[in-house]
Amino acid sequence: MWTAYYLKRRDPGLRIAMVEAEFAGFGASGRNGGWCSALLPMGFAAMAATHGRDGAIRMQQAMNATVDEVGAAAAREGIDCHFAKGGTFRAARNPAHIGRLQAEVAEYRAHGFGEDDVRWVDRDEARQIIAATHLEGGMFTPHCAAIHPGRLVRGLADVVEASGVQIFERSRVTAIEPNRITTEHGSARAAHVVRATEGFTPTLPGLRRQIVPIYSLMIATEPLPAAFWEEVGWTHRQTFSDARRLVIYGQRTADDRIAFGGRGAPYHFRSAVKPEYDRNPRVHSDIRATLVEIFPQLADAAITHEWGGPVGVPRDWYCSVGLDPATGIGWAGGYVGDGVATTNLAGRTLCDLITGTASELTDLPWVGHRSRRWEPEPLRWLGINAMVRLPVGADAYENRHGRPERWRSKILSSILGH
Ligand SMILES: Cc1cc2nc3c(=O)[nH]c(=O)nc-3n(C[C@H](O)[C@H](O)[C@H](O)COP(=O)(O)OP(=O)(O)OC[C@H]3O[C@@H](n4cnc5c(N)ncnc54)[C@H](O)[C@@H]3O)c2cc1C
Numbered sequence: 001m002w003t004a005y006y007l008k009r010r011d012p013g014l015r016i017a018m019v020e021a022e023f024a025g026f027g028a029s030g031r032n033g034g035w036c037s038a039l040l041p042m043g044f045a046a047m048a049a050t051h052g053r054d055g056a057i058r059m060q061q062a063m064n065a066t067v068d069e070v071g072a073a074a075a076r077e078g079i080d081c082h083f084a085k086g087g088t089f090r091a092a093r094n095p096a097h098i099g100r101l102q103a104e105v106a107e108y109r110a111h112g113f114g115e116d117d118v119r120w121v122d123r124d125e126a127r128q129i130i131a132a133t134h135l136e137g138g139m140f141t142p143h144c145a146a147i148h149p150g151r152l153v154r155g156l157a158d159v160v161e162a163s164g165v166q167i168f169e170r171s172r173v174t175a176i177e178p179n180r181i182t183t184e185h186g187s188a189r190a191a192h193v194v195r196a197t198e199g200f201t202p203t204l205p206g207l208r209r210q211i212v213p214i215y216s217l218m219i220a221t222e223p224l225p226a227a228f229w230e231e232v233g234w235t236h237r238q239t240f241s242d243a244r245r246l247v248i249y250g251q252r253t254a255d256d257r258i259a260f261g262g263r264g265a266p267y268h269f270r271s272a273v274k275p276e277y278d279r280n281p282r283v284h285s286d287i288r289a290t291l292v293e294i295f296p297q298l299a300d301a302a303i304t305h306e307w308g309g310p311v312g313v314p315r316d317w318y319c320s321v322g323l324d325p326a327t328g329i330g331w332a333g334g335y336v337g338d339g340v341a342t343t344n345l346a347g348r349t350l351c352d353l354i355t356g357t358a359s360e361l362t363d364l365p366w367v368g369h370r371s372r373r374w375e376p377e378p379l380r381w382l383g384i385n386a387m388v389r390l391p392v393g394a395d396a397y398e399n400r401h402g403r404p405e406r407w408r409s410k411i412l413s414s415i416l417g418h
Pocket of ligand 1: 025030035037198200217307332333336340341342
């Protein structure tokens with residue numbers, strides 16, 4: 001959708017169609033945690049390996065700027081997506097977390113990012129930001145906004161449609177070939193075809209091992225009373241997580257709920273994606289327990305919503321965008337859980353690639369990057385499900401002993417590349 005948006009801005013005369021299996025916004029973009037962040041799934045080292053330290057720095061700078069661009073585009077187009085750039089606060093809640101976050105701050109420093117980009121905050125200041133339990137300090141970066149994802153994606157669909165882009169909903173694509181797509185209802189030819197199917201990619205022919213769908217699940221509380229917010233702070237709608245190994249993420253919504261999510265859901269054999277996987281009672285109950293452990297005041301708060309969806313994970317955890325000039329086929333994805341802002345950067349980059357405009361965007365490390373394919377089954381199922389549970393054991397160890405867990409973390413770092 002961002003690709004269509006920027007192409008139409010560049011050249012209103014272009015004929016563009018969007019073909020969607022369900023409805024615009026059905027995918028992860030309509031139901032994520034609303035962190036419009038500058039985070040990337042791959043680390044500085046992975047980017048520097050192919051594009052040098054300078055390339056890695058440029059990529060991070062481009063992401064920092066993209067957070068603002070999403071806000072600017074929403075404002076420009078009158079999309080009321082509750083954009084609030086309060087930054088993100090990652091809490092250190094045991095001594096192992098302190099070491100991990102301070103090392104991360106040091107890595108940003110080593111790449112030339114200053115206190116204005118990312119900084120360590122001590123325990124007293126951390127309490128002022130978000131008074132979670134067991135606070136020892138934390139890491140703060142201003143490069144993140146909280147948004148309402150459904151409002152952003154539906155608003156954007158309205159904007160691109162009004163600009164003349166045709167949106168074909170309930171039209172599942174069954175094949176993508178050079179300059180051509182086939183759907184359940186017919187086919188279409190185009191000079192360029194952009195595949196932006198993220199966690200659903202393995203359902204397309206020939207792409208089963210390209211991207212793995214890993215489920216991320218979420219809950220939302222009822223709107224919380226003023227007394228809770230007075231006690232906890234959280235005054236600027238900062239997005240929130242802590243430094244545990246299992247990914248968790250939260251935001252204070254514009255209507256004073258906490259929308260809170262986490263990983264830990266099982267991977268399904270042969271990369272299956274089904275609506276019933278969006279809900280998993282065990283994982284939803286674990287997410288709620290985690291939230292209450294961080295904010296015990298919420299023990300009796302009603303959980304009004306539970307949902308989830310697939311994120312798209314490439315084999316090397318390295319997202320990419322590109323266009324094959326020989327076939328006219330472009331792609332964007334592999335964002336893991338960091339796609340809200342990254343899709344915007346991808347859209348602007350594809351706009352440049354499709355219009356043949358060499359720019360600072362088309363020169364970034366992720367452009368044209370190809371990840372190798374995932375292993376065939378049953379290896380994939382065995383490996384991923386073992387990996388999904390590793391962080392849980394690592395976190396339990398760190399909570400119990402207060403020092404970094406080694407062997408599981410080593411395996412995770414070797415898989416994640418950071
Ligand atoms: C629960 C959850 C929480 C998340 N939280 C965050 C967060 O806080 N911050 C962040 O940055 N990222 C987050 N993410 C990840 C982020 O939402 C995604 O990376 C991003 O939305 C991907 O956008 P996309 O447009 O590439 O794919 P999607 O939004 O998934 O869209 C893909 C679309 O393709 C359609 N499609 C699939 N196959 C076909 C086909 N054969 N034919 C036609 N159409 C097809 C689907 O129906 C879908 O609408 C989260 C994801 C989930 C699931």
